Amino acid sequence: MTTYIMLLNWTDMGIRNVRESPKRLDLARKQLADMGGVFKELYLTMGDHDMVAICEAPDDAVAARFALQMGMGGNVRSRTLKAFPESAYREVIASLG
Template sequence: MTTYIVLVTWTEQGMKSVRESPRRLDAAKALLQEMGGSFQGFYLTMGAYDLVAICEAPDDAVAARFSLTLGAQGYVKTCTLKAFPEDAYREIIRSLG
């Protein structure tokens, strides 16, 4: 599985219905699980992003489909980052020569 960091901001529509956000989070977790992935962590944050999720998905296409599905609902905007674990980081740096 590949790890993705999903940076989330609420849209105006999302803020107007912020009290429903926990229900939408549960639905997002179920959706990602149906797609073969899972949430590894979830945080309410302060700063440029309102929420941060650490997710795993089988591949980039699943991660993209998940983020696009969330965005299409109109409550959030996402920025999805593919994350390389430390072992992969070290191998990438070693390969620089």
């Protein structure tokens, strides 16, 4: 599976209802699992982003669908980064010649 790093920020609605956030996280975990993915880690962060999630999905289409579903809930906005493990990084660099 491919790893994705999701940078998350609460919307105005999301922060107003922040006490419900753990329930929303549980729902997001289930939604991604139902799509064949897995929610690996979630970090509450300080700085430019409110949370960082590490997820795995079978492909980019599943990751995109998951991000769109989360956005449709209206509680968070996300930026999704496709992450390459060190082995893929080394392979890409080696292919530069």
